[in-house]
Amino acid sequence: MNYLSAFKISASGMTVEKARLDVTAMNLANVHSTRTADGRAFVPMQVISVAKQGAPFASYLSAASLHGAGAQVVGVRERNAAPRMVYEPGHPEADGKGFVAYPGVDPVGEMVNLISTMRAYEANVAALNAAKTMALKALELGGNT
């Protein structure tokens, strides 16, 4: 089942990019959230992903080590972003000085994240399709089909 290793690797990459997209959507959806459901201030999130295998580089070159390879999400952390203080004295969530703390979501940065996530996902799809085409081409060997 060695030809499936490329599938697994691309699938893990796609899963990571899907998580990244989810978190970006979450950040964008909460641009105007003054707090989370449990009362704390909402802080923009960021996906932390690592390569699945902590093996030395040389072992990546041997096919046997590719079985468990790929990428994985190790956590969703809060980004270090200061809240955006907006002066809205009439707002029910305003503090004593009339400022409302909106999360420090950077919409432009999130859009850029979105695009790079989409491109990375597409790259994974392209790699998987190449693997599939190679496998199907190999089946044509010596045949008249």
Added chain:
Amino acid sequence: MNVPSVDFLPLGAEGAYATKSKPGSAGDFAHWLDQEFTEVNDKLNQADDLVRKLTLGEVDNVHHVMIALDQARISFQLLTQVRNKLLEGYQEILRMSV
């Protein structure tokens, strides 16, 4: 000019060919084929199950379903090719003039 005589197989030689494929190992390919059939069937069922789950909204990643479908397709095509090669060889033998 020395024309060599047509050599028929010496008596008992067919025994040597017969022992090449032991009765026990004759089932090896059949066993392997059976195993492959089971595996491909499992893959097809798995893909089927995933598609059903996708329509029910129980799968969170569409690409897992598509990859399972692709794997099932490639496995099935591999098995089809093996079967084609097998039949091709068999028919080649049938066409042999004795």
